[in-house]
Amino acid sequence: MLGVMFVFLMTVLVLMTLSLGQRTRDRIEAQIAADAAAYSEAVVTARTLNQLALINRTRTSMLVTVLGMQSLISWSGHHRSHLAATAEALKEAESPYIPCCGNIFCPQNACSCAELSLLNAAESKVATEQARIASEWDALDEAAANYTALLYGASVLLYGNARDALETLEDQLDNQLLAKAIVKSASPDLDAPDKGDRKALDETKPSEECDGAPGLYCEKHEIAKAERHVMLGTRGWHFVTARIEKDDLIRKKLETLVKPFNGSASIDPPDKVGGAGVGDEKEKSQKKDGFPHVYFIGEDHGGTLSLDWPSSCIPSGGDAEVKASWVRSNHLDLGGDEHKYAGSKEPKDRHDIFAKASGRDSWPWMHEYNHHELDSPKNEFGQPKLYAIVERTFTHANPWDLAVVPKSDGRQVVLSSAMAYYHRPGTWKEPPTLWNPFWRATLTAPDDDLDKYISKAGYSPQADTMKRLLKAGMAGTR
Numbered sequence: 001m002l003g004v005m006f007v008f009l010m011t012v013l014v015l016m017t018l019s020l021g022q023r024t025r026d027r028i029e030a031q032i033a034a035d036a037a038a039y040s041e042a043v044v045t046a047r048t049l050n051q052l053a054l055i056n057r058t059r060t061s062m063l064v065t066v067l068g069m070q071s072l073i074s075w076s077g078h079h080r081s082h083l084a085a086t087a088e089a090l091k092e093a094e095s096p097y098i099p100c101c102g103n104i105f106c107p108q109n110a111c112s113c114a115e116l117s118l119l120n121a122a123e124s125k126v127a128t129e130q131a132r133i134a135s136e137w138d139a140l141d142e143a144a145a146n147y148t149a150l151l152y153g154a155s156v157l158l159y160g161n162a163r164d165a166l167e168t169l170e171d172q173l174d175n176q177l178l179a180k181a182i183v184k185s186a187s188p189d190l191d192a193p194d195k196g197d198r199k200a201l202d203e204t205k206p207s208e209e210c211d212g213a214p215g216l217y218c219e220k221h222e223i224a225k226a227e228r229h230v231m232l233g234t235r236g237w238h239f240v241t242a243r244i245e246k247d248d249l250i251r252k253k254l255e256t257l258v259k260p261f262n263g264s265a266s267i268d269p270p271d272k273v274g275g276a277g278v279g280d281e282k283e284k285s286q287k288k289d290g291f292p293h294v295y296f297i298g299e300d301h302g303g304t305l306s307l308d309w310p311s312s313c314i315p316s317g318g319d320a321e322v323k324a325s326w327v328r329s330n331h332l333d334l335g336g337d338e339h340k341y342a343g344s345k346e347p348k349d350r351h352d353i354f355a356k357a358s359g360r361d362s363w364p365w366m367h368e369y370n371h372h373e374l375d376s377p378k379n380e381f382g383q384p385k386l387y388a389i390v391e392r393t394f395t396h397a398n399p400w401d402l403a404v405v406p407k408s409d410g411r412q413v414v415l416s417s418a419m420a421y422y423h424r425p426g427t428w429k430e431p432p433t434l435w436n437p438f439w440r441a442t443l444t445a446p447d448d449d450l451d452k453y454i455s456k457a458g459y460s461p462q463a464d465t466m467k468r469l470l471k472a473g474m475a476g477t478r
Helices: 002-092 109-186 194-203 225-235 237-241 248-258 371-375 377-382 450-456 460-471
Strands: 217-220 266-268 273-280 294-301 304-308 320-323 366-369 385-393 411-422 439-443
Touching: 002 109, 002 248, 002 273, 002 294, 002 304, 002 320, 002 366, 002 385, 002 411, 002 439, 109 194, 109 248, 109 366, 109 385, 194 385, 194 450, 248 266, 366 371, 371 377, 385 450, 411 450, 450 460
Parallel strands: none
Antiparallel strands: 217 366, 266 304, 273 294, 304 320, 385 411, 411 439
């Protein structure tokens, strides 16, 4: 009898050992699978953010080139307009001398004819300069317009690549698709429930216009002043964006055409208000066909060109004022400005980027880090945490499994959390950004709101346990 009881006791102890060992093994296997799933989600997120950063930097270089090219198109066109206005001003400056030249009864007959001869010589030199520019103008101007449109179109295509990358990331996180693939490869008994994706999707969602709402990134048209400096700074802020004073270079160039014939003559070109940059159009006419309110501009607004032609022959001299053409290189529908230069017959839609880039928006949207989250240290400054919830349902008991658990509750649930974080080697002080590809991944402790996500996934008892553990200070290593 004692021997039978001893054998029975030993059998129970052996079965208990096997049962505990099996459960422990299952728990370790599930936890390793959950860690691998969470870490993989963080890696995919970090790689996507790095891809966005590289795309942003590449697109920025393209858009800077576009704006610089528009600036050169507009500036050179503005100079061509000045040449045409100068030729017209010289012609108008002849008026005081024409009545006297050839009139033997006019005391200024000889000097008037001499002044007309000088003015005609200046006109001839301006005409020669106009002909020189015209001989190369059309081909160069058309090539510049096409190159600008191609660069802009390539930037838009890169934006599409960024959108595809974000959609792929969402697909991987949605319904824990990536986690499912990983845990299934670890064990066919493991699964990642669909509702376990709530935290990951919330952490990586967009923030629309970055208007203060939580979210990892934002898409927007509105470009902040600091971002305009980033976009335009490589060509020089003054050269690209604002040429608001009278330009000595153009003045001196024009004066070289007239001063050889009248050393006292001067040309005062109009103020050049413009350059190239990013504008914001609020007119109702722009609210059509999905055309955005933020657009590229390349403009030099011409005013009145003044020519002074002093002469001792006639005290009033041959002064003249002529309106010069103005130019804008952007969307054709923007009201107020012309798309042609004085003295040229180019197609007016040559510099219409909107049309030449197949009707795409004049300013493509940008993906940017939600800067509002930089004031949220409790939320890891907006750096996304990703959870993987893994479960195993015990459909049958092994011969040595002595645990008496109802089949409906026979679930083993494990969780792991990871984070995609930003770190430039050598410093921890640089805030997260989508302009530099320094995003990485690591396993980390869960957030304090973990219990509500577990509850939403359908694990109320486990959520209560987690809440009690967190309340007791058992939150893991942060």
